[in-house]
Amino acid sequence: MHSQQVTAKQPSSDRVERDVPGLWSSASGADPAPLMFDVIIAGCGPTGAMLAAELRLHDVRVLVLEKETEPASFVRIVGLHIRSLELMAMRGLLDRIRRHGRQRPAGGFFAAIPKPAPKGLDSAYAYLLGIPQPVIEHLLEEHAIELGAQVRRGCAVAGFEQDDEGVTVELADGEQLRSRYLVGCDGGRSTVRKLLGVGFPGEPSRTETLMGEMEVGVPQEEIAAKVTEIRETHQRFWLRPFGEGVYSVLVPAAGVGDRAQPPTLEDFQQQLRTIAGTDFGVHSPRWMSRFGDATRLAERYRVGRVLLAGDAAHIHPPIGGQGLNLGVQDAFNLGWKLAAQIRGWAPETLLDTYQAERHPVAEDVLDNTRAQMELQSTEPGPQAVRRLLTELMDFDEVNRHLIEKITAIGIRYDFGEGPDLLGRRLRDIDVKQGRLYGLLHRGRGLLLDRTERLAVGGWSDRVDHLADPTAVLDVPCVLLRPDGHVAWIGDDQQDLDDHLSRWFGKPAN
Numbered sequence: 001m002h003s004q005q006v007t008a009k010q011p012s013s014d015r016v017e018r019d020v021p022g023l024w025s026s027a028s029g030a031d032p033a034p035l036m037f038d039v040i041i042a043g044c045g046p047t048g049a050m051l052a053a054e055l056r057l058h059d060v061r062v063l064v065l066e067k068e069t070e071p072a073s074f075v076r077i078v079g080l081h082i083r084s085l086e087l088m089a090m091r092g093l094l095d096r097i098r099r100h101g102r103q104r105p106a107g108g109f110f111a112a113i114p115k116p117a118p119k120g121l122d123s124a125y126a127y128l129l130g131i132p133q134p135v136i137e138h139l140l141e142e143h144a145i146e147l148g149a150q151v152r153r154g155c156a157v158a159g160f161e162q163d164d165e166g167v168t169v170e171l172a173d174g175e176q177l178r179s180r181y182l183v184g185c186d187g188g189r190s191t192v193r194k195l196l197g198v199g200f201p202g203e204p205s206r207t208e209t210l211m212g213e214m215e216v217g218v219p220q221e222e223i224a225a226k227v228t229e230i231r232e233t234h235q236r237f238w239l240r241p242f243g244e245g246v247y248s249v250l251v252p253a254a255g256v257g258d259r260a261q262p263p264t265l266e267d268f269q270q271q272l273r274t275i276a277g278t279d280f281g282v283h284s285p286r287w288m289s290r291f292g293d294a295t296r297l298a299e300r301y302r303v304g305r306v307l308l309a310g311d312a313a314h315i316h317p318p319i320g321g322q323g324l325n326l327g328v329q330d331a332f333n334l335g336w337k338l339a340a341q342i343r344g345w346a347p348e349t350l351l352d353t354y355q356a357e358r359h360p361v362a363e364d365v366l367d368n369t370r371a372q373m374e375l376q377s378t379e380p381g382p383q384a385v386r387r388l389l390t391e392l393m394d395f396d397e398v399n400r401h402l403i404e405k406i407t408a409i410g411i412r413y414d415f416g417e418g419p420d421l422l423g424r425r426l427r428d429i430d431v432k433q434g435r436l437y438g439l440l441h442r443g444r445g446l447l448l449d450r451t452e453r454l455a456v457g458g459w460s461d462r463v464d465h466l467a468d469p470t471a472v473l474d475v476p477c478v479l480l481r482p483d484g485h486v487a488w489i490g491d492d493q494q495d496l497d498d499h500l501s502r503w504f505g506k507p508a509n
């Protein structure tokens with residue numbers, strides 16, 4: 001079974017794309033099995049788990065299929081950037097997650113140029129949360145399950161076929177399951193993307209890097225002095241203390257053989273000797289891995305009833321720590337839209353705004369990682385550009401622009417003409433009932449109304465209304481989408497109704 005390219009039939013329910021031939025095949029001619037789920041998600045990484053949770057907020061029947069039988073034990077520390085912390089706050093998850101992480105100052109993200117964050121970053125969560133990736137994955141999966149998502153481990157998606165009613169998903173053991181939609185959150189080597197035949201253009205990996213955590217055999221002062229000296233010319237190198245005698249080690253992999261094999265301690269020792277003249281007595285590794293700098297972006301995020309999110313849709317070097325953040329934010333953008341489609345109230349084009357909004361964001365992240373990788377080169381030209389950018393970052397505007405890019409708080413979706421706030425996310429502000437984000441836990445829209453004379457009328461089953469003249473806003477009213485982006489600004493009821501229709505479909509009565 002695979003994604004078929006045969007003559008399209010007109011879909012009978014749910015709007016699906018009509019420009020791709022062969023989406024509604026009925027390969028065998030037999031009646032398909034009943035729709036057991038609304039959405040099947042391939043992959044229970046951070047993107048898949050977040051998406052499952054978002055869909056469950058709207059009572060969507062979700063099954064997550066994960067090929068691994070056990071959660072990953074590979075302890076890579078990742079950083080949750082400001083926008084992701086805001087998303088967690090919006091769903092009431094931040095306190096739970098924060099207990100497992102370490103807060104670090106925001107700043108020093110772009111190409112690891114050591115500049116502190118500019119003053120007054122526009123967020124109540126203006127820091128980086130360092131947290132092991134398996135922990136964040138576990139917490140997101142736990143959250144999805146608590147909300148009612150089913151997760152089946154040891155189940156690899158091996159094929160699928162879509163027709164006008166849904167998608168038949170085939171597992172590696174031949175079992176078939178059926179749902180209305182399938183979302184590939186199955187990582188950079190995505191089976192779903194490949195079966196879909198979606199192009200993944202970009203650049204192959206050019207530089208490989210070893211990364212791991214291990215103990216060292218020499219005093220910290222000795223390491224610190226050597227690391228400072230080497231980092232003057234080699235940016236892809238560090239030995240950073242990680243607590244309890246463990247160091248995070250990053251070193252170029254040039255010359256280390258077989259890419260298909262995991263690196264060994266001897267590989268680390270040899271590479272350290274090559275670059276630093278000593279292996280610092282590294283021993284007792286906790287984990288070791290190797291990654292490249294391939295940079296690729298899926299040509300499209302949706303083909304009919306099958307969508308892509310997270311690393312399945314985009315890959316890039318880990319510099320700036322953006323990949324997991326980007327995937328989780330994809331899921332946050334997609335979740336309520338797909339739920340609306342399934343619940344039947346989605347406006348005609350809502351689901352397609354997922355690609356329209358998120359593809360350009362990924363394009364921008366890919367570009368900034370390309371730029372950062374260039375700035376890590378030891379060649380004289382890039383080193384000179386790095387020195388120049390380091391100077392430029394003393395200008396508050398430059399520094400702010402770069403940090404808003406990496407932390408994703410600078411994103412502005414194109415919702416058409418309007419004030420600068422339109423299309424941006426709204427920071428967490430004080431409202432009379434506490435914090436704004438506290439009112440978004442259920443994943444519904446919100447009208448924040450300082451005039452106290454507007455109403456959400458027939459949309460009240462999807463949109464909450466908070467009349468609060470004291471809210472700290474310099475506009476009369478805002479309509480927030482479930483992802484916290486500003487969908488409308490104004491004070492006119494008719495104009496509001498038009499925008500409620502645009503984002504939340506027809507009123508219930």
Ligand SMILES: Cc1cc2nc3c(=O)[nH]c(=O)nc-3n(C[C@H](O)[C@H](O)[C@H](O)COP(=O)(O)OP(=O)(O)OC[C@H]3O[C@@H](n4cnc5c(N)ncnc54)[C@H](O)[C@@H]3O)c2cc1C
Binds near residue numbers: 045157310
């Ligand atoms: C060294 C390194 C450091 C990094 N540091 C950061 C950082 O600081 N910050 C940051 O934001 N990002 C960081 N990243 C990137 C981050 O790890 C990824 O972007 C993130 O894991 C992507 O999440 P995902 O859920 O989209 O995909 P994945 O995490 O790859 O999850 C995909 C899941 O799908 C499963 N799967 C695959 N195929 C199938 C199938 N056929 N059927 C069912 N299941 C399947 C896999 O087993 C896996 O569980 C780093 C990456 C590396 C390599």
